[in-house]
Amino acid sequence: MSHNIFELFAQxxxxxxxxxxxxxxxxxxxTYADIDRRSATIAAVLAEDGLRPGDRVVAQIxxxxxAVALYWACLRAGLVYVPLNTAYTAEEVxxxxxxxxxxxxxxxxxxxxxxxxxxxxxxxxxxxxxxxRANGTLAEAAAQVAPRTTVLACEPEDxxxxxYTSGTTGRSKGAMLTHANLASNGLALHAIWRFQDxxxxxxxxxxxxxxxxxxxxxxxxLNASNVIFLSKFDVDDVRGYLPSATVMMGxxxxxxxxxxxxxxxxxxxxxxxxxxxxxxxxAPSVFREFTLRTGHTICERYGMTECGIITSNPPEGQRIxxxxxxPLPKVEVRVCDDDDxxxxxxxxxxxxxxxPNVFPGxxxxxxxxxxxxxxxxxxxxxxxxxxxxDGRLTIVGRNSDMIISGGYNVYPKEVEIQLExxxxxxxxxxxxxxxxxxxxxxxxxxxAKPDVTEADxxxxxxxxxxxxxQPKAYIFVDDLPRNAMGKVQKAALRADHSxxxxxxxx
Ligand code: MLC
Ligand code: AMP
Numbered sequence: 001m002s003h004n005i006f007e008l009f010a011q012x013x014x015x016x017x018x019x020x021x022x023x024x025x026x027x028x029x030x031t032y033a034d035i036d037r038r039s040a041t042i043a044a045v046l047a048e049d050g051l052r053p054g055d056r057v058v059a060q061i062x063x064x065x066x067a068v069a070l071y072w073a074c075l076r077a078g079l080v081y082v083p084l085n086t087a088y089t090a091e092e093v094x095x096x097x098x099x100x101x102x103x104x105x106x107x108x109x110x111x112x113x114x115x116x117x118x119x120x121x122x123x124x125x126x127x128x129x130x131x132x133r134a135n136g137t138l139a140e141a142a143a144q145v146a147p148r149t150t151v152l153a154c155e156p157e158d159x160x161x162x163x164y165t166s167g168t169t170g171r172s173k174g175a176m177l178t179h180a181n182l183a184s185n186g187l188a189l190h191a192i193w194r195f196q197d198x199x200x201x202x203x204x205x206x207x208x209x210x211x212x213x214x215x216x217x218x219x220x221x222l223n224a225s226n227v228i229f230l231s232k233f234d235v236d237d238v239r240g241y242l243p244s245a246t247v248m249m250g251x252x253x254x255x256x257x258x259x260x261x262x263x264x265x266x267x268x269x270x271x272x273x274x275x276x277x278x279x280x281x282x283a284p285s286v287f288r289e290f291t292l293r294t295g296h297t298i299c300e301r302y303g304m305t306e307c308g309i310i311t312s313n314p315p316e317g318q319r320i321x322x323x324x325x326x327p328l329p330k331v332e333v334r335v336c337d338d339d340d341x342x343x344x345x346x347x348x349x350x351x352x353x354x355x356p357n358v359f360p361g362x363x364x365x366x367x368x369x370x371x372x373x374x375x376x377x378x379x380x381x382x383x384x385x386x387x388x389x390d391g392r393l394t395i396v397g398r399n400s401d402m403i404i405s406g407g408y409n410v411y412p413k414e415v416e417i418q419l420e421x422x423x424x425x426x427x428x429x430x431x432x433x434x435x436x437x438x439x440x441x442x443x444x445x446x447x448a449k450p451d452v453t454e455a456d457x458x459x460x461x462x463x464x465x466x467x468x469x470q471p472k473a474y475i476f477v478d479d480l481p482r483n484a485m486g487k488v489q490k491a492a493l494r495a496d497h498s499x500x501x502x503x504x505x506x
Contacts, residue, residue: 001076002151002152002153002154002159003154003155003156003179004075004076004078004151004152004153004154004179005075005160005182006072006075006076006151006153007178008186008187008222009072009075009221009222010027010036010151011229011299012222012223012224013032013036013224015224016032016224017031017032017033017036018031018032018033018227018479019031019032020200020226021034021035021220021221021224021226021227022035022065022068022227022229023226023227023228023229023329024064024197024229024231025228025230025237025241026063027065030065030226033070033195033333034065035065035072036072037068037147038066038069039068039069039070039071039072039073039076040073040076040147040148040149041120041143041145041146041147041148041379042066042069042070042071042138043074043076043077043148043275044145044146044147044148045138045141045142045145045379046073046074046077046104046126046146046361047064047077047148049126049172050125050126050127051077051079051266052258053078053079053102053152053158053453054079054080054158054159054407055078055079055080055082055104055115056079056082056100056103056104056162056203056206057074057079057080057082057100057102057104057105057106057108057217058082058084058096058097058100058102058104058105058106059081059082059083059084059105059130059208060083060085060086060093060106060107060108060111060115060126060208061085061086061089061106061107061108061130062086062108062131062226062231063082063132063206063207063212063229063231063232064131064132064231065229066130066131066132066134066138066139066232067132067207068207068217069131069208070106070130070133070138071207071213072084074160074161075160075179076140076151076152076289077102077152078152078154078158080159080161080176081160081162081411082096082100082102082158082162082163082164082174082431083207083209083213084096084164084208085206085208085209085466085468086108086206086208087466087467087468089463089464089465089466090111090114090115090118090463091463091464092464092465092466093107093115093118093193093426094121094213095119095171095172096164096172096181097118097119097122097297098122099164099171099174099206099363099364100162100174100363100432102122103124103125103126103305104124104125104126104127104128105119105122105124105126105127105128105421106127106129106130106138106379107119107127107128107129107130107431108128108129108130108131108253108472109129109130109135109136110131112129124300127411132231132337133276148422151234153246154179155179156178156179156180156183156358156436157178157179157180157417158178158179158476159176159177159178159180159258159360160177160178160182160389161176161177161182161213162174162175162176162177162178162303162457163177163208163209163210165173165298165306165409166303167244169371170396171414172339172363172411173209173361173363173365173368173404174304174362174363174364175306175359175363176359176360176361176362176363177305177308177359178359178360179430180356180437181356181357181358181359182214182218182308183310183354184212184330184356184357185214185215185218185308185309185328185356185357186218186219186221186222187222187310188309188328188329188330188331188357189215189218189219189309189328189433190218190219190222190223192312192314192315192328192329192490193274193299193312193315193367194195194315195219195222195247196223197223198228198246199220199223199225199246199247199292200217200225200227200228200244200245200246200247200250200492201220201225201227201228201229201245201246201248201270202230202238202241202242202244202245202247203216203217203220203227203228203229203230203248203249204230204232204233204234204237204238204250204254205233205249205250205251206232207305208302209277209279209305209407209408210304210305210308211249211251211279211303211407213310214308215249215278215303215436216249217271219247219424228244228245229500230239231321232252233250235257235258235260235261235264238254238258239258239261239263239264239268240272242268242271242272243268243270243271243289244271245271245272246271246272246273246274246276247273247274247275247276248272248274248276248277248499249275249276249277249278250252250276250277251278251280251406252277252279252280252281252282252283252286253275253406253407253437253438254300255275255277255282255286255290255440256286256437257435257437258285258290258381259277259286259289259290264293264294265293265294266293266294267294268294268297269294269295270287272296274299274315275290275296275299276299276300276301276312277298277299277300277301278300278301278302278303278309278324278440279303279404279407280404280406280407280440281322281395281404281439282298282300282321282322284321284322284438286312287300287321289308297319297340298319299312299313299315299319299325300312300313300319300321300323300324300325301313301325302324302325302370302383302393302395304381304383305359306358306359306379306381307353307355307357307358307359307379307421308357308492309328309379310324310327310331310333310357310381311324311325311326311327311331311333311411312325312326312328313323313326314326320392322394323392323393323394324393324394324395325392325432326390326391326392326393327355327393328355328357329390329410330355330356331353331354331355331356331357332353332354332355332378333351333352333353333387333391333393334352334378334387335341335347335348335349335351335385335386335387335393335494336349336350336352336377336378337349337350338350338374340352340374340378345387345388345389346386346387346388346389347386348384348385348386348420349384349385350380350381350382350383350384350398350399351381351383351384351385351393351395352374352379352380352461353379353381354376354377354378354379354380357461359379372443375453376391381457382393382399382400382402382480383397383398383399384396384397384398386459401430401431401432401490402418402421403430403431403440403442404432404439404440405432405439405440405441405442405446405468406437406438406439406468406501407434407439408468408469410431410432410433410442410468412430412490413430413440414465414469415428415430415442415444415461415465415469415470415471416429416430416444416467418430418433418461418464419457419460419461420453421444421460422448422456422460423446423449423451424448424449424452424456425446425447425449425457426444426445426447426449427447427480428447429444429445429480429488429490429493430442430443430445431443431445431490431493432494432500433473433494433497433498433500433501434498434499434502435472435501436445436501436502441473441500441501442469442470442471442472442473443471443472443473443474443475443476443497443501444457444471444473444474444475445475445478445493446474446475446476446477446481447476447478447479448476454474454476457471457474458470458474472501473500473501475500480493481493485497486501
């Protein structure tokens with residue numbers, strides 16, 4: 001029996017082959033049969049071009065029905081799909097296609113001038129463009145070939161996707177996710193979130209991260225649901241389509257932005273049976289105001305690239321603000337001290353996870369993977385939290401300085417490295433400070449010679465870092481606070497400047 005997750009998808013959507021799957025505003029709906037066939041023709045092109053199971057297909061493409069068809073093509077052919085944030089600059093993309101040793105690189109037609117040379121330098125064998133309107137060289141080639149309907153028989157532990165994350169040391173690492181990881185997490189979520197006939201998912205999330213590509217889309221596919229497939233989050237668009245949906249998944253910024261619209265309220269949400277939130281902490285104030293305004297209690301859940309969804313507030317039971325609920329079925333969560341010894345209930349420690357959802361490791365970094373796994377097979381998440389006596393988990397922070405801005409991870413080291421290359425900059429410290437819209441905003445504390453200006457810094461990194469990583473505030477200081485060991489005290493910077501974004505005219 002094959003463990004290719006595409007087999008599971010096909011079994012679920014086969015009885016609904018001709019029903020709507022991706023409904024993009026302004027376009028005719030694509031049925032499951034449309035995307036199934038489209039993915040089979042893309043798989044045929046990739047196979048004819050020599051791609052073999054296990055090869056990495058790196059894609060920096062806009063959210064579209066064809067992007068999903070490419071993802072399915074990779075799954076069915078046993079290729080490793082490597083989606084990249086569309087905000088990454090050409091320089092960042094060069095790192096990823098090199099590190100992944102990409103065999104194929106698919107990018108938006110509009111970025112060809114910048115990215116084709118990057119692919120050439122990296123020695124990528126096959127490059128294609130793929131637009132949002134069935135345009136681009138890959139789409140055109142796929143339109144000329146017969147579908148390749150076979151689905152490669154996979155083992156559970158075969159790698160299906162690789163997503164870059166956790167760059168605490170300044171560079172992201174490729175988290176490998178297997179067919180079994182994705183299948184177990186998708187089936188668990190489909191069950192605990194009570195997906196049912198007739199559910200329609202409103203999908204404003206990007207599809208280059210776990211949340212939008214796996215957590216949201218896989219639940220819908222396993223339910224053969226129709227997906228209202230928005231190109232990005234926009235308050236007016238979301239409000240317009242909520243009445244056509246029954247489920248929406250989002251990051252906290254989505255909910256705070258909806259609440260910032262004074263006209264948003266219960267009438268918008270009359271058809272919705274579940275809102276979920278994750279990828280970053282949901283402020284209890286947002287949780288409570290959302291309930292007051294709409295009558296809905298957001299279901300907060302906790303996940304990460306390396307583990308998919310780990311815990312969720314209960315579908316029927318009590319959802320408590322500031323908590324992330326209980327472990328999914330077959331997932332074990334424990335809170336431990338520095339010696340990997342479980343702490344008492346309600347005591348704070350490091351969150352560790354074990355289960356079919358946990359990834360096998362980082363691409364070509366076995367030592368890093370080993371370092372994060374305990375002797376008894378638990379993954380050290382790097383998150384700090386506590387578990388109540390009934391197992392309900394609360395996340396209170398992270399043991400790294402990682403910033404989560406609007407649901408995207410930003411690694412301070414990656415930003416500091418770029419800023420410190422600017423002439424006249426002596427040193428920097430990048431931290432996340434409370435931000436009314438993004439949850440945390442990237443702020444850079446800079447020690448520099450007098451002639452260095454903020455504009456110099458912004459210009460220097462404009463083409464080197466994705467915009468979401470670029471500091472939204474620059475604070476020039478004479479020196480950085482240090483402890484007795486000489487280590488910069490970022491906690492002090494966060495504490496002393498916690499109001500910085502609240503004071504800015506955002
Ligand atoms: C965009 N910008 C951001 C940003 N997104 N800056 C910081 N943080 C972000 N997340 C930049 C833009 O480039 C723009 O710069 C400026 O900020 C304002 O843009 P905007 O129009 O307000 O941003 P928008 O395009 O609306 O995007 C904001 C957002 C988006 C919150 C809608 O970031 C988003 O959809 N986030 C979801 C991320 C996600 O899917 N995370 C899941 C990770 S998986 P300029 O200069 O051009 O104005 C995971 C596991 C799990 O964590 O548990 O789920
Ligand atoms: P990523 O590496 O992009 O998958 O981000 C995963 C990280 O997001 C986790 O390790 C947590 O730090 C954070 N995270 C995800 N969901 C939540 C949540 N509900 N509450 C707090 N932090 C969260």
